[in-house]
Amino acid sequence: MTHPQVPVGIIMGSQSDWPTMKEAADIMDALGIAYEAKIVSAHRTPDRLWDYGKSAVDRGLQVIIAGAGGAAHLPGMMASKTRVPVIGVPVQTKALSGVDSLYSIVQMPRGYPVATMAIGAAGAANAGLMAAGILALQDSELAARLDKWRADLSASIPQEPRDE
Numbered sequence: 001m002t003h004p005q006v007p008v009g010i011i012m013g014s015q016s017d018w019p020t021m022k023e024a025a026d027i028m029d030a031l032g033i034a035y036e037a038k039i040v041s042a043h044r045t046p047d048r049l050w051d052y053g054k055s056a057v058d059r060g061l062q063v064i065i066a067g068a069g070g071a072a073h074l075p076g077m078m079a080s081k082t083r084v085p086v087i088g089v090p091v092q093t094k095a096l097s098g099v100d101s102l103y104s105i106v107q108m109p110r111g112y113p114v115a116t117m118a119i120g121a122a123g124a125a126n127a128g129l130m131a132a133g134i135l136a137l138q139d140s141e142l143a144a145r146l147d148k149w150r151a152d153l154s155a156s157i158p159q160e161p162r163d164e
């Protein structure tokens with residue numbers, strides 16, 4: 001049974017990741033894309049990760065945005081469990097500034113890709129935009145909203161700098 005009304009799953013390893021991952025959720029809200037947000041930890045709740053990945057296709061998820069920090073195994077493990085495309089967000093950490101998260105996510109072995117974004121908030125927002133771009137391939141109304149979002153951003157950039 002599919003639930004196409006929720007095409008995007010935003011998952012994260014911890015409550016502490018939410019301020020970052022909310023950037024992806026904000027993009028979903030801005031573009032009118034239904035999503036769910038869940039805490040799914042590769043280390044603390046491995047059975048939850050397994051169940052989420054196992055049911056993703058049948059539940060109608062089309063893109064999974066997965067954010068984690070430190071030993072950030074969530075995106076890669078999710079990619080190993082489902083063929084639904086996984087977009088990985090390296091959450092910025094205190095100890096190593098998120099380079100640990102990035103390296104944990106980006107170097108996947110051949111066969112199980114994770115589309116890895118930049119570290120931190122910009123990466124989470126871009127994950128939302130990447131998900132929107134994927135969904136827009138099959139949804140002309142969403143494509144128009146995404147085109148407008150991009151045009152609005154472009155128009156908001158001043159021609160010249162000013163003193164602040």
Ligand code: RP5
Pocket residue numbers: 012013014015016017041067068069070071091
């Ligand atoms: C990871 O450990 C989470 O994704 C989070 O980024 C990091 C720290 O988690 P907390 O100790 O803040 O719960 O699993």
